[in-house]
Amino acid sequence: MKRSVIFAVVLAVVAVGWVLSGQFGESGAAPEVQKAPADLTALDEAPAVRVRASTAQAHAVVDLLRGRSEANRLVEIKSETDGRIIELAIEDGTRVKQGEVIARLSPGDRPARLAEAKALLAQRKIEYEADQKLSKKGFRADTTLAATEASLQAAEAAVTIAEVELGYTRIQAPFDGVVDRRMVEIGDFVDRGDAIAELVELDPILIVTQVNERDVQRLAIGAPGTARLMTGETVEGHIRHISAVADEATRTFRVELEVPNPEGTIADGMTAEIALPLSRVQAHLVSPAILTLSDSGLIGVKAVDENSRVVFHPVKIVDTDNQGVWISGLPEEVTLITVGQEYVGDGEEVRPIPESAIEERLKDLSS
Numbered sequence: 270m271k272r273s274v275i276f277a278v279v280l281a282v283v284a285v286g287w288v289l290s291g292q293f294g295e296s297g298a299a300p301e302v303q304k305a306p307a308d309l310t311a312l313d314e315a316p317a318v319r320v321r322a323s324t325a326q327a328h329a330v331v332d333l334l335r336g337r338s339e340a341n342r343l344v345e346i347k348s349e350t351d352g353r354i355i356e357l358a359i360e361d362g363t364r365v366k367q368g369e370v371i372a373r374l375s376p377g378d379r380p381a382r383l384a385e386a387k388a389l390l391a392q393r394k395i396e397y398e399a400d401q402k403l404s405k406k407g408f409r410a411d412t413t414l415a416a417t418e419a420s421l422q423a424a425e426a427a428v429t430i431a432e433v434e435l436g437y438t439r440i441q442a443p444f445d446g447v448v449d450r451r452m453v454e455i456g457d458f459v460d461r462g463d464a465i466a467e468l469v470e471l472d473p474i475l476i477v478t479q480v481n482e483r484d485v486q487r488l489a490i491g492a493p494g495t496a497r498l499m500t501g502e503t504v505e506g507h508i509r510h511i512s513a514v515a516d517e518a519t520r521t522f523r524v525e526l527e528v529p530n531p532e533g534t535i536a537d538g539m540t541a542e543i544a545l546p547l548s549r550v551q552a553h554l555v556s557p558a559i560l561t562l563s564d565s566g567l568i569g570v571k572a573v574d575e576n577s578r579v580v581f582h583p584v585k586i587v588d589t590d591n592q593g594v595w596i597s598g599l600p601e602e603v604t605l606i607t608v609g610q611e612y613v614g615d616g617e618e619v620r621p622i623p624e625s626a627i628e629e630r631l632k633d634l635s636s
Contacts, residue, residue, distance in 0.1 A: 336478030
């Protein structure tokens with residue numbers, strides 16, 4: 270027999286002996302520990318999501334606009350007669366009251382003309398009274414009496430005209446305000462219509478802006494508004510005027526916010542940021558992080574109904590501020606999913622965990 274065959278037989282005998290020794294060895298040997306089968310029951314549980322109850326609130330939708338301050342009134346005070354300036358009671362920046370004399374013109378011959386008109390009036394009164402007595406006795410015709418009465422009325426009108434002309438020499442402030450600019454000096458000769466000074470009324474002050482044709486319909490006269498000036502000061506007022514005619518170039522409407530300015534600290538022409546309330550709506554305040562999209566691309570939020578099932582609500586963003594996003598389209602009261610909405614679908618059953626419970630748990634752990 271060849272040596273290779275003998276070697277193969279011996280190797281086979283040894284292998285069989287080794288196998289039999291492991292099968293029939295000591296009966297007291299500990300069995301190999303087997304790993305426990307995986308518990309798959311957890312996969313059958315509904316997924317947990319964090320939720321928060323939300324209630325709709327009345328919210329004023331505010332539009333932020335750029336604008337500027339504008340004087341309530343700004344006029345050039347002009348002379349209503351001619352004459353030489355003989356007195357000036359104002360300087361640039363002078364505050365004046367309504368009716369205060371700011372300049373005087375030389376009266377010229379106006380006092381004399383007034384005296385003449387008054388003398389003629391006295392004469393006409395005597396003539397009219399005499400004709401009245403004669404007319405009652407039948408010695409004066411009605412036409413003569415009427416002519417005398419007309420002369421009397423003409424004399425009265427002449428006195429009034431002379432008084433007005435003399436009054437024109439006293440140039441008065443038409444309203445309370447500040448003299449922004451004086452245009453004349455003592456000794457200047459002015460004609461009728463020449464400018465004497467520029468007077469501005471700064472109390473109240475107007476904050477003026479332009480509103481587009483979509484939003485102007487949502488504003489109302491008397492509605493409150495605020496304005497933040499470039500100085501950082503914030504002032505409050507109310508809408509005084511909404512233009513009925515749009516600007517031809519921009520198709521926007523002028524809106525005036527009237528603001529008290531008793532100290533005159535707000536000057537004409539200051540830049541301002543204006544907040545105007547466009548409307549009041551019932552809306553929920555939420556974090557922008559809970560907003561999601563439906564399969565069809567609608568923006569909305571996911572909520573949990575009374576059966577602990579997910580409900581997708583399409584919403585409309587009506588406003589944003591530093592607290593979050595204001596949305597409408599939800600029920601008055603709703604339980605919103607705040608964490609985990611990305612992993613659950615509409616109609617799916619979930620285990621809602623209130624945020625308040627988690628907060629309480631964290632407090633207990635920290636203490």
